[in-house]
Amino acid sequence: MHHVPVSRDGASGLRHGWTTGACATAATTAAYTALLTGEFPDPVSIDLPNDRHPAFALAREQLEPDAAWAAVVKDAGDDPDVTHGALVSARVTRGEPGSGVLFRAGDGVGTVTKPGLPLAVGEPAINPMPRQFIREHVAAVAAAHGGTGDVVVEVSIENGAELARKTWNPRLGILGGLSVLGTTGVVVPYSCSSWIDSIRRGIDVARAAGREHVAGCTGSTSERVAQELYGLPEDALLDMGDFAGAVLKYLRRHPVPRLTVAGGIGKLAKLAEGHLDLHSARSQVSFTALAQLVAEAGADAALVEGVRSANTALDALRQCQAAGLPLGDLVAAGARRTAEGVLRGAPVEVDVVVIDRAGVIVGRG
Known part of the structure; x- marks a missing residue:
């Protein structure tokens, strides 16, 4: 299979890729060119922001009397x-005069x-x-080959309905398949821009539905706990994952009266220490900081030392539980302080729910 040359990020050495929006633009450009000229450009080049001009090999093409269809991987x-690896296709047909791109x-x-x-x-x-990329490329093809630019563009993604079940789309009320996304056309590895975009759209949908209380949860167990605890509807649940900062910064500008942050003690211990990205590769639990929390709460020297040398946050929690010290509550209070600091006085009341691996609540704050 012909691969599009992709650039590498100098810092990480990881390959950049192309968004679904860029792929749909390439497929549309090839199909509309063929509709006007009878020939598919292959590879087809497109123009993206920041002076990028990727070329895409066509995976499939089909020309009919009144329609052209092209697909890229x-x-x-x-x-x-x-x-990744999905077949993105566009079927282009002539539209009514003056209709523009539908x-x-x-x-x-x-x-x-x-x-x-x-x-x-x-x-x-x-x-x-x-949509803007596609409109611009349709206009350029029309200008080059004497077309009107009035077209209907039907975008498809192979297995998209199945893939969409692994995304936020059902919760955001996007039914029947995936979204065609992208702002620059470039996928930066592990920037997780589509996840962060989904968090923002989730807050927008909750606000539009008039929700007064949303929950940012690190995973499915904490989500279930928050939902049961507060009886929250599906569209009030934000799949925060590791991106606490994304939830808090967006709510600072687009407030909802009440936010519950729910997650495991390890991730929320990082939030308590001021980390806003809770991913294991990008932040670590500081047992020195946990030991300090425990010391400030009046623990004896043996417990403080036990927490400092703990191998996981759950290990530290078990030691504190045995000694009757509520480490979960201390972590919850610290996480709430961090959250309130990021919210900077926005009208959002925050509470925190800390759970263990089994989904048992071990701290509130």
Whole structure:
């Protein structure tokens, strides 16, 4: 299979990739060119921001009298993207004179069903920037080959409906498939930009639904605990993962009256210490900081030393539980202080729920 040349990030040595939006733009450009000229450009080049001009090999192509169809394989570089390797296709047909570019959701591309997203209810889930890329490329092809630029573009993603179940889309009210995303067209490995974008859209959807209380949860166990504890509806649950900072910074600008932060003691111990990215590769639990918390709470020297030399946060928790000291509550209080610091006085009341691996609540604050 021909691979698109991808650039590497000098710092990490990881390959950049191309967003679904960039792939849909390439497929559309090839299909519309073929509709006007009878020939598919292969590879097809597109123009992206920051002076990037990637070329995509066509994986499939088909020309009919009134329609052209082209597909490219998405290469997300070294990012663990759910759509890496997916076949992204565009079917282009002539539209009514003066209609401009109309977008349709083909197989595997979702449709918006809830307010609060940057697209109206009923629209295909092709985000504003990919739409702009596609419009610009349609206009350029029309200018080069004497077309009107009035086209219907139907974007499809193979197995998209199945892949979408592994994403936030069902919770955001995007049904039937994936979203066509991307702002620059480039996937930066492990920037997790699509996850962070989903957190923001989740807050937008909760606000549009009038939710007064949302929960940012590090994983499925803490999500279940928060949901049961407060009886929260599905669209009030934010799959925060490791991105506590993303939740807090967005709520600072777009407040909801109440936020619960829920997670395991290890991740929330990092938040208590001031880390806003809770991923194991990017922040570590400081047992010195935990020992200090325990010392300030009046623990004896043996327990302080035990916590300082603990091998996991759960180990530290078990030692404190045995000694009758509520480490979970201390961590919750510290995590709440960090959260309030990031919120900078925004009208958001915060509480924290700390759980162990089994989903038992071991601290509140």
